[in-house]
Amino acid sequence: MAKRKLIIDVDTGVDDAQAIMMALACPDVDVLAITCVNGNTMLDQVYINTLRVLKTCDRMDIPVYKGTYKSLIGHDLSSEGQRYHGSDGLGDCPEAEPPYPNLIQTEHASIALLKLVNKYPGEITLVTLAPLTNIAVALRLEHNFTKKLKELFIMGGNIEGVGNVTTSAEFNFCTDPEAANVVLNEVSCPTYLVGWEVCLRHAQNWDWYEKVIERETKKAKFVESIMRSTRERNKNVIKRPFHSCDSLAMAVALRPDKIEESALHYCTVECRGELTRGQMVIDHRGLLKKDKKIKVVTKFDVRIFRELYEALFN
Amino acid sequence: MAKRKLIIDVDTGVDDAQAIMMALACPDVDVLAITCVNGNTMLDQVYINTLRVLKTCDRMDIPVYKGTYKSLIGHDLSSEGQRYHGSDGLGDCPEAEPPYPNLIQTEHASIALLKLVNKYPGEITLVTLAPLTNIAVALRLEHNFTKKLKELFIMGGNIEGVGNVTTSAEFNFCTDPEAANVVLNEVSCPTYLVGWEVCLRHAQNWDWYEKVIERETKKAKFVESIMRSTRERNKNVIKRPFHSCDSLAMAVALRPDKIEESALHYCTVECRGELTRGQMVIDHRGLLKKDKKIKVVTKFDVRIFRELYEALFN
Amino acid sequence: MAKRKLIIDVDTGVDDAQAIMMALACPDVDVLAITCVNGNTMLDQVYINTLRVLKTCDRMDIPVYKGTYKSLIGHDLSSEGQRYHGSDGLGDCPEAEPPYPNLIQTEHASIALLKLVNKYPGEITLVTLAPLTNIAVALRLEHNFTKKLKELFIMGGNIEGVGNVTTSAEFNFCTDPEAANVVLNEVSCPTYLVGWEVCLRHAQNWDWYEKVIERETKKAKFVESIMRSTRERNKNVIKRPFHSCDSLAMAVALRPDKIEESALHYCTVECRGELTRGQMVIDHRGLLKKDKKIKVVTKFDVRIFRELYEALFN
Amino acid sequence: MAKRKLIIDVDTGVDDAQAIMMALACPDVDVLAITCVNGNTMLDQVYINTLRVLKTCDRMDIPVYKGTYKSLIGHDLSSEGQRYHGSDGLGDCPEAEPPYPNLIQTEHASIALLKLVNKYPGEITLVTLAPLTNIAVALRLEHNFTKKLKELFIMGGNIEGVGNVTTSAEFNFCTDPEAANVVLNEVSCPTYLVGWEVCLRHAQNWDWYEKVIERETKKAKFVESIMRSTRERNKNVIKRPFHSCDSLAMAVALRPDKIEESALHYCTVECRGELTRGQMVIDHRGLLKKDKKIKVVTKFDVRIFRELYEALFN
Ligand SMILES: [Ca+2]
Ligand SMILES: [Ca+2]
Ligand SMILES: [Ca+2]
Numbered sequence A, B, C, D: 001m002a003k004r005k006l007i008i009d010v011d012t013g014v015d016d017a018q019a020i021m022m023a024l025a026c027p028d029v030d031v032l033a034i035t036c037v038n039g040n041t042m043l044d045q046v047y048i049n050t051l052r053v054l055k056t057c058d059r060m061d062i063p064v065y066k067g068t069y070k071s072l073i074g075h076d077l078s079s080e081g082q083r084y085h086g087s088d089g090l091g092d093c094p095e096a097e098p099p100y101p102n103l104i105q106t107e108h109a110s111i112a113l114l115k116l117v118n119k120y121p122g123e124i125t126l127v128t129l130a131p132l133t134n135i136a137v138a139l140r141l142e143h144n145f146t147k148k149l150k151e152l153f154i155m156g157g158n159i160e161g162v163g164n165v166t167t168s169a170e171f172n173f174c175t176d177p178e179a180a181n182v183v184l185n186e187v188s189c190p191t192y193l194v195g196w197e198v199c200l201r202h203a204q205n206w207d208w209y210e211k212v213i214e215r216e217t218k219k220a221k222f223v224e225s226i227m228r229s230t231r232e233r234n235k236n237v238i239k240r241p242f243h244s245c246d247s248l249a250m251a252v253a254l255r256p257d258k259i260e261e262s263a264l265h266y267c268t269v270e271c272r273g274e275l276t277r278g279q280m281v282i283d284h285r286g287l288l289k290k291d292k293k294i295k296v297v298t299k300f301d302v303r304i305f306r307e308l309y310e311a312l313f314n
């Protein structure tokens, strides 16, 4: 059977790193490209971080593209995510070696995306783990771009108005609300969304994580090092269990058959609120008379998530 | 022991009618006044409906005051609520007799409120079952007005961004978001809030309601008649169980000792969103650095609610 | 002939001081009351400043009322105006004597306004020289209040989007945009508006002012002292000629027959813009299909302005 | 001397048609490309209209590119402009011949723009006569794109808050406020802006126009036919003199030495206002502490405008 063709849009990020590694560990998946966008850290750092992840996995063959430096409407990157996972977004434990200047793809991520979907129409699964700027720009360049996708998995937004960067908004949507709005409104392929509260509900205890990470593989050592400061803070200071939003979204993308609860909704994004800018809005009662086209995932098989996460370190 | 002094702010409304009757049936409570505001129906009709409820209970001695005709910033009444409970807000089953022109109190509701709290400082429990315009206007006239209240119980807002008139907003807050915002931000007495989702979670089955309403009292006949069309629609068309937001909030106000779950939060109201205007925002993580002064009620003893509701018909 | 009955709403303020004195100097005018609101300085200081002006004119018989402490929707006073005319709003040259505690009217300004218009329906000219909060609150208490006014003169807003506190908004409208909006939308008596750009176009040279102020009257000495720092800054630092918005608006109110250019428009106020919050919007082309009910004054007889200003010091 | 290299971004439109023809008639100018965007009419019609103009001028050699179908944040085209110049944007006097399917450039306008500026860095004058979507998308693809332009001339916005589609906004900015904002904020080459009020102030009498258009050239006949209904309405119904915003902006671009009055400002666009969405905001007093980088043109030599316009028909 042919492998599933995956493109991953990232702002790597500790979270993205683990999700990318999870996809690479999956035998029936072929990662065609990784596209980068501003988010957890500045775009140039996102690019370097992504290459570092690929190098750790011996997969420098996968092309990595740089996308937009600013949000769709030109706002600079929120630095909230940056602080969260250290100043470099990867836990501030840099490599000794210098970065990878000769690996830069000169094509813009949005243009690369368009070329790939036109090369493999209807075959590509796109997984977005970052602000949706690259996807929105691709839609402006080719307005029926998503028609050529097989499916889209989005990590982003929230379902009950609970925010993680503001009172009301989740990081990926908050960083570029207009892009998120464009994507949710214009998408025309099957689309799955994993929001912030759902990630929290699928959190795992630290004992499990620590046992998993204890392995003596290169990948385990890498994740352990980039996760160290996040673990320290979440486990001991904030007293919050292990969660990795991007990994959960990737698990859902890799095994959509293991979604245990979901519902189709029309979802959109508040772009104007003083407090709610970036909040996802679900039209529960169909008041807006729009297509219910986003599958909002609320429950995923936890054992499968653990299996996929554990396999990441093989 | 002295009775608790209650003032009820209403936009009567089938829901308010039941809540007023619940308060009147409570032996340890003294309803000092009822203040009216635009909401479920136009102010003049709200006034007539309220007098009709008092007449049914033989309590025409309680003074009823008219308040504002428009929202704080001058918007006309949303007509959504009006449609919901019929064109007169009381199920369109008018009395044969004419209204009550000679009972009109000429004082504005907000001024009446101020006089009463200055007469009984620290003694009055205010229960608001309607858009908060009258309370906000009172705050503009006397900015420390709520300091003189004993406590405030609010039916309004939502806790998870679920709306009942728009995708994102509950009726009372949606009808006057600025007034709700003023009250939540400026209130300085103990304040309890019962939001829309919480009302839904305390819904009862129709069998119970129908058994209760079957009684041969004047009050039961009255409620049965004004509730008839709402029951028909909710039971048979929408397939939604019995709920009465205002009655639940009144039950909470009458028996705050029976609150089973609540949390103090800083709560505010989005006034600018395109979709979220009127949505309540809870600052779960304390990002706004404001006083956690609203007790958000999430669970109330259902048996007590039923008891109080059943006693209403005695 | 009966004198014209005037009420002046102020946030005194060097500008208001001169305008009040201009009205008091006018023989055919009877100032019934002065109502105070937050603005150029805090409400309690506005009150004291106003009494100081009345004392200078030996007119302590005129009742002065305190109004609202916050804007209609509860924002605290912008402190921009405060800085502009010194920390006390009157050029920081306080009197030796203590303030006037025994003169405080206990009634709220908005309620006092309502009582007076009900006492003299159709006879009162209201001149507002401050944020419009008191007037908006009066409209919430009695929604047809302005029907009982003879006419309304407003200093506030702008006509070409030129701001004096933000890029786009004039101080009085910027301090309480919702109140300005309520008044412009709900007013139902003949209404004249003098905006910021118009005040600038009627500026006078400093030579004229300095000759006028040179007189040896108590009033001239008072104005000279409270104007000193403003004159110093405008004349020598900013290089801007003499202008007094409130005086110009008062001159227009005293001699509306000397308006040389004006046009009726529907005017409203942007309350939501990021940059334009508080900007007045003129519907030049009638797109909003609303009544053209605000007479926007663009030119006034300069000689009459000078005469009225000079007479102020008699 | 080398000819000036021009790219024109259009939403052709009667106005754009004349401006394009003015540029083509100018001997020292080389039009490298024309890029199309939604605006006066739908993108596909804009494309056809533009080819029709080129054909009239025997300049089918100039490549024409299609750009975005929607505004930057995904709003559909305002149909206001469409109605203004007839349903096809060119006065509803279609050609007998079919359109030009074999001339379609497959490259997106924004990508074509980037290729050209990279081919001729520092040499290209860009003249935009339409909503700025294509330019904003180009900035998202290459954030220092405008650094490689020689200069930018913009027809759009307003300087005193006077609108032509809403109370407060000019058509090009109103149709895509976010794109206008992106361009005004991110542009880094010398930039000239010709706003709506300025176009009105440079209006000409119809006698002049009618004498000019009377000529027996193919071009004159073409303009006369596409202008007929606009002339009829403006001359006889609205009683407004001849004006052509896009032609004036093109004249300014062709002869910037004939600007008679202009000032450098920081300019931005209100994107959130209820009434002012799309209004240009000029920071007259430098309150926003931003670079004064937009040369706002307020007066242009009228004789030169007439000369350039008359030459159009040769
Ligand atoms: Ca991420
Ligand atoms: Ca109610
Ligand atoms: Ca003033």
Ligand SMILES: [Ca+2]
Pocket (backbone or CB within 6 Å): D010, D011, D012, D013, D015, D016, D039, D040, D129, D130, D246
């Ligand atoms: Ca155009």
